[in-house]
Amino acid sequence: MAYLELKNVGKGYGVNGRRTEVLRGINLEVKNGEFVAIVGFSGAGKTTLISLIAGLIQADAGSLLLNGSEITGPGRDRGVVFQNYSLLPWLSVFENILLAVEAVNPNWPAEKKKEHVEKFIALVNLTPARDKRPAELSGGMRQRVSVARALAMDPEILLLDEPLSALDALTRATLQDEISRIWQEDKKTVVMITNDPDEGILLADRIIPLSAGPSATLGQPIEIDIPRPRDRKELNHVPRFKEIRREVIEFMLHSKGAQHAAVSKKLVLPDIQPEDLSVPRISMGARHPPVRRNEIKEENVEVGP
């Protein structure tokens, strides 16, 4: 039986008439101890999906079951690593994690809490930065604190919302290896959202593409039958890796192709006052100024399918 099960889940925002449907007909089954990666474009509704599983928002349609019971709100059985870290800036690394540990295990003696927190700081290699505030840390370090906080709650399932998307390539690779190592150590159930197919294939047991929004839905799951440990350099030469990657990207691009691509951008032009000299003067110094492009403020560029 599936540990986490989503049946025909749908979610939209806005009022009737001007409503955008973000997710439609999402079906997902995650087994206990499985690492599932969901890959999708930016803005496809990935964060909405993880928020639904985390219980931070409620679905409009369908049902979400965790361990057989309906998800009605957030719970300590689900640790969330947010896309933008969500560390509390007034607390140090230690205190940020301690807050989570205290919330989950209020009855532990102080010494045990401290040891527990320190264990997880060590797990993500941050012991030297133990007493630093988030503002003093680099992006990669902050994300590691965020991961440590989620793990320290000892959740049954870990939800990672684009945990590495804000990081540079090198830090990203290091943290991918770290997540891989941590997962292989305690085999938690993990649902990771990412915008990078390679990342998904490197880390997960199963990769599921999410079609482009609006009304995004999940594609066919692809089993990643590449043996672990996977080496990122060798992976590039594994034919199966290329195959999975092509499949995932093709699904995503195909779903995108079905959409009408449109870009709307804000126009920012120098604010000078041009004058149309061919228009006759009405009175002293007053001419009707021509309409300037920056008065239009926004421009739509559409590309046909």
Place this chain on the structure above:
Amino acid sequence: MTHEAVNTTVQPVAESAPVVPQKPRKHAELRMTDALRRLLSNMGAPLVSFAIFLFAWSQIAEHVKVNFGSIPGPLAVWHQGVILWDEHWAERAKEAEFYKDLAKHRAEFLATHPGQTFPDIKYSGPPTYLDQICTSLETVFTGFLIGSLIAVPAGILCGLSRTIHNAFNPFIQIFKPVSPLAWLPIVMILVSALYNPPHPWFEKAFLSSAITVAMCSLWPTLINTALGVASIDKDYLNVARVLKLGWWKKTWRIVLPSALPYIFTGLRLSLGVGWMVLIAAEMLAQNPGLGKFVWDMFQNGSSDTLAQIMVAVFTIGIIGFALDRLMLLLQRLVSYDGGKI
């Protein structure tokens, strides 16, 4: 050929080589003049403007006549300040003398009348200028404390709940612009009706002034706290939800620290308003602080009146400035962003 090409490119560099060691010196000079200029603008500009101010003041003072002489110039005001300072210490010396005599009398009295009690007499000299400053500070802090104890919790509630905010908002908007001079009579009547303990801790005038300060100064804190709480980053609230923190814990560990910079901005504004309001309140309530001092000097209309009031004006200004710095310092100590606002 390539060799020559290299040579030609090298040549100009070699020629310009003597220029190179000059560069750092130029940099250093630049940095020096830069620092000097900054120092001049930071320190020099206020000094110059202050000098111009003093000059203009003394010029105006010489030429404007009022019905008891001329307006005092800077020197006369300074002189008056020194007199007030000296008076304080003379009064203190007299007080010490009085208690010394009293102790002597008591000893004599107890020696000649054993078994009887000597009446407890207190020195009843007039409060000096420094005493009045202390009274004013006590009053403003009492009022500010009362105001903050109301404003911060109320602001948190307003920020957390839209409904509570809507319920409070009309009162905030209506009472915020009310002048202390309108509150004071109401407060004084209420205080004299309701506050009649046999052994009063506070003078009625003190209490009236403090409550008026509270009524007028709590609004900036309330509004800023509500704003700070309402504009808390949604991510932090999501953390609280994922951790399933209780209401108290969420408010205490997440909402309050996150709103602290706003709260302190409000407190700073409040203390400033309170200090401004205090002088008016003291004048009317006859609380023996700076306000009463100004009023008494105005009433006795001697030739020193204007100079004394001007000493009070500078005192009020300087203390107000010091209070603001104090709050800023406090904000830097306790809030996570180090008082950037």
